[in-house]
Amino acid sequence: MRPKMGNEIPKMGNSLPIAAVNGAGLSYEQTIAAALRQELGGTNKAIKTLVRWTGAHDRTVKNWLSGSAGPSGTHLIRLMRSSDIVFDAVLKLAGRDRDMASGQIAEAGELLKRAVRLLERLP
Secondary structure, eight states: OOOOOTTOOOSSOSOOOOHHHHSSSOOHHHHHHHHHHHHHOSSHHHHHHHHHHHOOOHHHHHHHHHTSSOOOHHHHHHHHHHOHHHHHHHHHHTTOHHHHHHHHHHHHHHHHHHHHHHHHHOO
């Protein structure tokens, strides 16, 4: 049996150890669950919405909301497409929140330019 190296990803289990990366001490699954609950709550309506957004089974969605499992690949992309809060959470997990902020600043700048143009048209 080969000795386990410090940087290896565990071969068993379904929890991704990102707690040290996101700074809040939450795992990937917990972070996504918190984002989903923040956006949709934990109701049956939330489950139906997530099923519609992702095409996942309702039991799978319940596991996401509870934090016992996180979405993988395609489901995560579909969630990020539909939810800005999940998108932001994934960027933070990846350590890219600065990129998110610069995008938001650019968007705010465009909105301000449009607002100024509208104000200039007023009598």
